[in-house]
Amino acid sequence: MGKKGLSKVDLIFEKVDPKEVLTKAFKMTSDGIIKEMLDSGLKGRGGAGFPTGLKWKYTAAEKEPVKYIVCNADEGEPGTFKDREILDKVSYKVYGGMAIAGKAIGARNGIVYLRGEYRFLLPQLMKELESFHKMISEIGYDFKINYCLGSGAYICGEESALFESVEGFRGEPRNKPPYPTTSGVFGKPTSINNVETLVTTMMIIKHGAAKFTELGTKDSRGSKVFSVSGDTPTPGIFELELGMTVQEFVNEFGDGDTKAVQVGGASGFCVPRKKFQNTIIGFEGVPTGGSMKLFNSSRSMYNVLHNYLDFFVEESCGQCTPCRVGCQQLLKGVEKVKKGEVKSTYLNELIKLADTMKIASKCGLGQSVGNAFRTIVENFREEIIY
C-alpha cells in the first residue's frame, strides 16, 4: 500500500491531550458544542447515519433533569471490528466524547454497553476509566461513566433493545416513537452514540468543524474507520477519507480477483464487480458502519447468502412475525431453490417477502435482511440456483 490510491487519515487513533480538549469543550456552551457538530455534518458511525448534532440537539431540548449518554459498543455486525480496536487503543477518547456529549445534552451519567465477546478488554478499560474519572474531576467537571456487559445477542446493538438489556430484561426492541432522545434508558432522555462517533466528536472539538468538513463529500463528511476482511492480502483496520468508489477500494484492498464486496455487513449491500465503478461508499451510495468484506471468484455467493440468513434466523429476537417467520422462510426458500425442489422463479417470491419484511418488521434487523438478500440474489442469481 501507500500507492497513490486512497487517502489515509489519522483522526481516530491520533494521540491527543484529553485534558486540553475537554477543558476547551467545558468552556463552550451546550449550544456552542451542538452548533459545532451540526456544522461538521457528522453522521452517526453505527450504521444508521443520523446526524449527531441533531440527536444531541433533541436530547438537550428535553426538560427532564436526569439524562443519559450511552456509548454503543455492542459491535455485532459481521465483519465489524473497528470499535474493538478503538476501545483498545484510545478508550480515553471514547470517554472524552461521552463527557462532551454530556455537556451538550445536560447529562451527568454515561453508560458504555460492551458486547460480551469483548469481555477480555474490560479490566484494561476499567483501569483507563479510573484515570479518566480522576482527570475530569481535576478539571472540576462532574461526570461519571459505568459499564454494562452484553451476553451474546446481536440484537442488543439496536438502541432500544440495548436499553432493555441495560435495565435487566430480554433484549427486545421497543416501539418507536417515543425515540431515545425523549425516552431512552430507564425512560430518560438519552443520546446513544457509536464508539467511533464519540471519538469523532472529540476530534471535531479539537480541530474545529471547518477542518472536518474539508474531508469527505457533501453527504458523507469526514473520515471513517473501515474493518476490512475476506479475500484481501491486507485485512485489518484502516481510517480512510469518505467518498471513494468501491472500485477505488478494491484497487487498494482486492486480491486481483474480487468479484463482490459486501458493504455494511450481513445487513448491508452486496456490490458486484460490474457496479464497482459507479458505487460510492457512503450515504450517497452504499452506507456502512465500517464492515467491508471482499469475495473473490473462488467463493460461492450461495454460501455467503446462506451464512447471512443463518445468522439472521439465530439473531432475530422473534418478537414480531414478519421477521421471525420471514428469516426462516428466506433460508428455507433458498435451500429449496438450490436443491431444485421449487422453480427458480420462486426467488422472485422470496424477494417480495424480503420487501414485505422491510415494511412490516418492528426494528432495523428485520427491515434490513432484504438488503443483502436482494442484492445477492439479483446480482448472482445463477449461483443461487445452480
Place this chain on the structure above:
Amino acid sequence: MYQVGNLVKELSDKHGRARESLMPILQGIVEKHNYLTDEAMVEVARELDISAAEVYGTASFYTFLDTSVRGKYVIRVCKTITCSMKGKAEIIQTLEDMLKIKVGETTSDKMFSIVETNCIGWCHKAPAILINEIPYTELTPEKVVEVIKGYMQKKIITGTHGEKRAK
C-alpha cells in the same frame, strides 16, 4: 451441580438487588460456574424478589448465559462468513477429534464444551475462537491442538490480545 447460595448473595451485595442488577449477577455466576442451574436461577429470583420465570426468561434470551451444562472451558468457534471461508470447519473437526465430543457437547470430565457462535469481531484474523473470554485467532489445526493441550496441562496459553486465562 454446584452450590450457589453464597455466591448469589455476594454478587447481589456487589451489584445491588434492583432489576438492572440481574444481568451482572447472572454473568457473575456463569463466570464462576460456567452455566446457570435451575437452583441458581431460583436463588437469584429469591434474592432480587422477582419470579423465577422472569430470571429464566431473561437468561434464555442471551446465548452466553447458558442454562445447560457447560465445561470449565467453553470453546466458542466463530461460524460467520469470514471464519467459515478461512477454515472454521477444520477447526471444529480438530476440536471434535481431540476432545471426542461434538459441537454442543461437554466432555465427561466437565472440562471443555464446544459451541458455535456468530462473528466475534476478529474477522481480519480469521478463523477465530474464544475460550471463555479469551480470543485466539489466525488458527490452524496445529495451533488449536497446541492451545487445547496447553489448557489440559494447565499451562499458561496467552491469547491474541495478551490475556492469560483466568481459571
